[in-house]
Amino acid sequence: MKMSQVFSRTLREIPSSADSKGYGLLVKAGFIRQLGAGIFSLLPLGLRSIRKIENIIRQEMDGIGAQEILMPLVNPADIWKETGRYYSIDKEMSRFEDRVGRQMVLAMTHEECVTDIARFEIDSYKRLPSLVYQLQTKWRDDPRPRAGLIRVREFTMKDSYSFDKDYEGLEKQYKAHYSAYFRIFDRCALPTIAVGSDSGMMGGKVAHEYMYLSPIGEDTIIICDSCLYTANRQIALFEKEYYPEEPKEKEEVYTPELTTIEQLTQFLKVPPHKTAKALFMMGTFVDETTGEETQKLVVGLVRGDLDIEENKLQNSAKANAIRPAHPEEIQKAHMEVGFGSPIGVKEDVVVIVDESVAKSNNLVAGANKLNYHYLNTNFKRDYDGIVADIAMAKAGYKCPHCNGLLKQSKGIEVGNIFQLGTRYSESMNCTYQDENGKRLPVIMGSYGIGVGRLLACLAEEYNDEKGLKLPITSAPYQIHLVSLVKEEEVVEKIYTDLKNSGFEVLYDDRKESAGVKFADADLIGLPIRITVGSRALKENSVEIKLRKNLQESLLVSLDSLLSEVQKIAETLKKEIEVRHIEYEN
């Protein structure tokens, strides 16, 4: 492609709205342009990168036996009502009516649609296992899009869906994805780790997320270096310490205006692990068959030396959503803000007690009375509730498997895999007949990769002060041919020869100064740069540089250019290491 013909252009300055480096550079280099909040156009360079990533995904998906399909973005609301998600998903899914008033949705994922297809296609165990995937536009009305392509409302996603007759089959497809995903990210040269994750709105049990670790990430990952335990903090476990004691008599103490654990422990001269702290949330509970919503107060109780992980609390309470409760709501349930505890609460309050509290004795807890706490409260004797793990794992805590020290890091989720089980096949009656003629629900899995987000992560990982330096597998072109000479025919021939040898070449044929051309070449950051200058050309030579190392340059004769470039491209490709990682349970 001749640069004089390229539709997009580069900017001299990064638009002020760009907050992350990779995003700013993608805009500056003309890869993407923003239309609205979380809505972007892909310009020619950006689309070429996306296509390359998509092709890697296609190859690896095809490689594990997946067949590409394409499902519609617009779904009738009916199938979403069948699974109940029409009701349980909030405004994130956009709804509208068609011309005759039928309820429609913009599908934010395709479990419903694919299950609807599957219940028609799959009638016998002979048609299982099966695996389909698509690369398709998703619309999710995220309340807070941000950081360019990292978190958008409209985006392309690769989603695949597996169908099996039993859990062994699902396990097999899950493992195949587990490894294929590593190959995909490795081929893109994006460093990722897989972490155990929450299944969220997808339902199902086992789930992993693929994380690109980055300070601009929005997820917190808990990692054990000793035994390689990794998990999203939303579900991460850790080894809790206990301080056993015989139960003592409950006692009321006057604790004027002491509402925080810190103030309380100082005043009472007790360590934080001798206290219990309560978190009050308003939970929304949705009946998935009728769509009826109820609000209930959810009280989480954790030992004072720990914090509550709200996601764990929401899961333990089986709530669809939780938000901080207003003081009036807490008081209505006969609890006192700042001096609250589940002691003496009404019955329609969901009380979740962390193990740390359930297995400890004689904790200081709120007396539900202004300025009073109780000493020596004990679970079961003084109050009741559901015991669960709702404590937040943190760096420095002990690994649940090997007692090693946990670390934490920020990460961006670029992919996820879920073992759905029969969550969708049961509610949508997607069944097959087994060898004995018995009807059984199909066992499903679902697997996603955010394509644009993957590019955004690559831009974040591969850049410097001058611009992008995407790896050869995702760069829009392989070669940037910079012409600084008047001998157009000569450069034109180099360009044509390179193209005919199968290279993708961006040829800067513009009538611009050398500085402008170099600056743009740095900015777009194609891996191989060939500069045609007058001095070298007199010697029948051109200069080759690699974007990742602009210091070094190689002078090659025109005769050997093709073979030299071939060699360099091969080396660049070989440098991208593809790991073979098997899933171990």
Added chain:
RNA sequence: CGGGGCGUUGCCUAGUGGCUAAGGCGCUUGCUUUGGGAGCAAGAAACCGGAGGUUCGAGUCCUCUCGCCCCGACCA
């Protein structure tokens, strides 16, 4: 849904009640230049996001509204 910030030409910004809204980049034309964002000259391009108000006078103050960004809540 809370809290904060910002909307001035394609991009970056100045202008903080007073004359015809200013500059840099980019763009157009001409000449000169060509190994790191060139020089000179001449141009085009903004009803200052929108509506209403206060005022003799509003880009500037007030109200509403739309949009974008950030923090939190939220998030296959």
